[in-house]
Amino acid sequence: xxxxxxxxxxxxxxxxxxxxxxxxxxxxxxxxxxxxxxxxxxxxxxxxxxxxxxxxxxxxxxxxxxxxxxxxxxxxxxxxxxxxxxxxxxxxxxxxxxxxxxxxxxxxxxxxxxxxxxxxxxxxxxxxxxxxxxxxxxxxxxxxxxxxxxxxxxxxxxxxxxxxxxxxxxxxxxxxxxxxxxxxxxxxxxxxxxxxxxxxxxxxxxxxxxxxxxxxxxxxxxxxxxxxxxxxxxxxxxxxxxxxxxxxxxxxxxxxxxxxxxxxxxxxxxxxxxxxxxxxxxxxxxxxxxxxxxxxxxxxxxxxxxxxxxxxxxxxxxxxxxxxxxxxxxxxxxxxxx
Amino acid sequence: xxxxxxxxxxxxxxxxxxxxxxxxxxxxxxxxxxxxxxxxxxxxxxxxxxxxxxxxxxxxxxxxxxxxxxxxxxxxxxxxxxxxxxxxxxxxxxxxxxxxxxxxxxxxxxxxxxxxxxxxxxxxxxxxxxxxxxxxxxxxxxxxxxxxxxxxxxxxxxxxxxxxxxxxxxxxxxxxxxxxxxxxxxxxxxxxxxxxxxxxxxxxxxxxxxxxxxxxxxxxxxxxxxxxxxxxxxxxxxxxxxxxxxxxxxxxxxxxxxxxxxxxxxxxxxxxxxxxxxxxxxxxxxxxxxxxxxxxxxxxxxxxxxxxxxxxxxxxxxxxxxxxxxxxxxxxxxxxxxxxxxxxxxxxxxxxxxxxxxxxxxxxxxxxxxxxxxxxxxxxxxxxxxxxxxxxxxxxxxxxxxxxxxxxxxxxxxxxxxxxxxxxxxxxxxxxxxxxxxxxxxxxxxxxxxxxxxxxxxxxxxxxxxxxxxxxxxxxxx
Numbered sequence: 001x002x003x004x005x006x007x008x009x010x011x012x013x014x015x016x017x018x019x020x021x022x023x024x025x026x027x028x029x030x031x032x033x034x035x036x037x038x039x040x041x042x043x044x045x046x047x048x049x050x051x052x053x054x055x056x057x058x059x060x061x062x063x064x065x066x067x068x069x070x071x072x073x074x075x076x077x078x079x080x081x082x083x084x085x086x087x088x089x090x091x092x093x094x095x096x097x098x099x100x101x102x103x104x105x106x107x108x109x110x111x112x113x114x115x116x117x118x119x120x121x122x123x124x125x126x127x128x129x130x131x132x133x134x135x136x137x138x139x140x141x142x143x144x145x146x147x148x149x150x151x152x153x154x155x156x157x158x159x160x161x162x163x164x165x166x167x168x169x170x171x172x173x174x175x176x177x178x179x180x181x182x183x184x185x186x187x188x189x190x191x192x193x194x195x196x197x198x199x200x201x202x203x204x205x206x207x208x209x210x211x212x213x214x215x216x217x218x219x220x221x222x223x224x225x226x227x228x229x230x231x232x233x234x235x236x237x238x239x240x241x242x243x244x245x246x247x248x249x250x251x252x253x254x255x256x257x258x259x260x261x262x263x264x265x266x267x268x269x270x271x272x273x274x275x276x277x278x279x280x281x282x283x284x285x286x287x288x289x290x291x292x293x294x295x296x297x298x299x300x301x302x303x304x305x306x307x308x309x310x311x312x313x314x315x316x317x318x319x320x321x322x323x324x325x326x327x328x329x330x331x332x333x334x335x336x337x338x
Numbered sequence: 339x340x341x342x343x344x345x346x347x348x349x350x351x352x353x354x355x356x357x358x359x360x361x362x363x364x365x366x367x368x369x370x371x372x373x374x375x376x377x378x379x380x381x382x383x384x385x386x387x388x389x390x391x392x393x394x395x396x397x398x399x400x401x402x403x404x405x406x407x408x409x410x411x412x413x414x415x416x417x418x419x420x421x422x423x424x425x426x427x428x429x430x431x432x433x434x435x436x437x438x439x440x441x442x443x444x445x446x447x448x449x450x451x452x453x454x455x456x457x458x459x460x461x462x463x464x465x466x467x468x469x470x471x472x473x474x475x476x477x478x479x480x481x482x483x484x485x486x487x488x489x490x491x492x493x494x495x496x497x498x499x500x501x502x503x504x505x506x507x508x509x510x511x512x513x514x515x516x517x518x519x520x521x522x523x524x525x526x527x528x529x530x531x532x533x534x535x536x537x538x539x540x541x542x543x544x545x546x547x548x549x550x551x552x553x554x555x556x557x558x559x560x561x562x563x564x565x566x567x568x569x570x571x572x573x574x575x576x577x578x579x580x581x582x583x584x585x586x587x588x589x590x591x592x593x594x595x596x597x598x599x600x601x602x603x604x605x606x607x608x609x610x611x612x613x614x615x616x617x618x619x620x621x622x623x624x625x626x627x628x629x630x631x632x633x634x635x636x637x638x639x640x641x642x643x644x645x646x647x648x649x650x651x652x653x654x655x656x657x658x659x660x661x662x663x664x665x666x667x668x669x670x671x672x673x674x675x676x677x678x679x680x681x682x683x684x685x686x687x688x689x690x691x692x693x694x695x696x697x698x699x700x701x702x703x704x705x706x707x708x709x710x711x712x713x714x715x716x717x718x719x720x721x722x723x724x725x726x727x728x729x730x731x732x733x734x735x736x737x738x739x740x741x742x743x744x745x746x747x748x749x750x751x752x753x754x755x756x757x758x759x760x761x762x763x764x765x766x767x768x769x770x771x772x773x774x775x776x777x778x779x780x781x782x783x784x785x786x787x788x789x790x791x792x793x794x795x796x797x798x799x800x801x802x803x804x805x806x807x808x809x810x811x812x813x814x815x816x
Binding site: 230237287294 | 422432433435436439449451452454455458
């Protein structure tokens, strides 16, 4: 049954809520930009991940401002912030916490759970690949279930909860690549690139003066949760959804949608979590750009970040120096042609 | 909140124009396919048949066009596809399509963002201009349709070289070649009749031209067959004095008729030397002589309107009585020059030449089946079957002359005298006429050939026999 009728023609500016959403997001970007110079795409994708409640894996060489970005986001969003420097001797209890024996003045002794740094809104897992797989896996339940179980007791994490992990692509000796299950729990994998000359000039001017600009709080945790709910309400057309799903299937070498590079170099394609990530991120992007529907452009923009860590290459790809980006570029081109 | 009606109307207008555009595109494709098909079929068949096949091409063209239109997969247009088209053309980032799709969903409760989407889509209605979005233009290749149409017209008009179908049907080719030889022989004999007569020369020229065309294989065999058949028909009709109908072969029938009339006028000069009674007697004697010699088809060659006047002078004798019968024919008791004349012509009949034969090519009915069963067989030699028309005439003749009368007379030293009541029978409504001797003469070559073939004459002697008969010239006896 078609639902048509007279629509009161009014500018969307006259709808306070929609206007407020757009203004808030613009403010967030502007505040982050005060402390973190340039790389607007990276910032936008970080905001998108936050609006979706997704975790982000940042990859970049040291000194590019990964930690600064995460800390700034924490400041802007008025969220509690914790940082864990992952090292090989880091233990799971160092992350999630442990039961400690406490003695009361009355002489009684009891175990009391001492919360670890994971109990925060924004967790920066710095150089996450330097910890052992056992320690890395301590984050699995926290990232997926938003809770921690210790000694049979389950402790919910504060909402919203984000894990922003960084890893260094160089100095790979003594590192432990993240297990596939944990990598799949990251919504995005983002690359932090070196700033260009203009950005670098701005960075120098800002950080070497007598005053360092600080980002102020713009968005509360509750407001962020509301935004997360709003994102899920964004309508998605069937043909756009199908395009996203085709894109995910195209990363599987044994499907009819697979591209030639995928068939040759991909060992394992993206999981359904990848499709979820694409659609949700596309909705957030649409809202951030002042639209109330998901477009094909949204899908194409967020797909690489959502798929690049979910596509596993085979040995032939390494031998031929084929990167995931090459394969995803072909997949995107194939989807655009259709 | 629902989707705006104005927006829906704009989308529907785009949808209608898309369908119209597709229809136009399909028609253009069909026209293009029809033109290409016509051109290809026309050229192919034209080259194969030497210009034939125009009608087949004309039938194949619309069939191909319709088939092309029906088999070409067409896009399915819906309101949603129209909305997607609008989004794509106006770069609206799937706003309209998403709104249209969600407007058709029967949600229990619509969320906030959906309502904002409908409002947002309605605000973009003013951008939608159906005329500009879907221009009703024919596709690029349709520009070639007009030149193609011109080409098709041109292909129907241009002359085509000799078709390859000449290479098909060797037996037919032999028949046609044989006809060509006979036409040329006929032309030669026409000229020998009266070399000074321009009409005969013209007719001979026409015959020779046709014969050479056939011999040089410049005509498809089907057309040659038709040409020969009609030419024989015209000639036969001309020779018989019948109506000449049809002129579809480029032969000037009026001229043919005129020329054959000229031939008849030449013959009439010969017959005018005889009295009417002598002419009747001569004809009857010739017929009897021929029948008596065992050529049942000889008399049958006469046409229905060439019914012979019955001279009931008892000229029903057998072959042995030929000379005397003829001598007594007509006047009943006057032997003399006329009788001599009659016996000579009757003698020609004995030799196998039917003086009643009209124009015609011998054996035509054998070669072209029943289509060719004209009176030409009357001029053929023994064993040639007569046409059905001649048979009918023969029966009519029996009706006209139900019985024969015995002659009474006496033989004296001075000669034989017969007496008999002389009477003639006229056919009501028909003009009594004689077959022309010269017209019968034209069937001579065919008759000779038939005789040669049917008598199993050794090939070494065939030329001698053929030469003998071809040297016979009517003018020499005159």
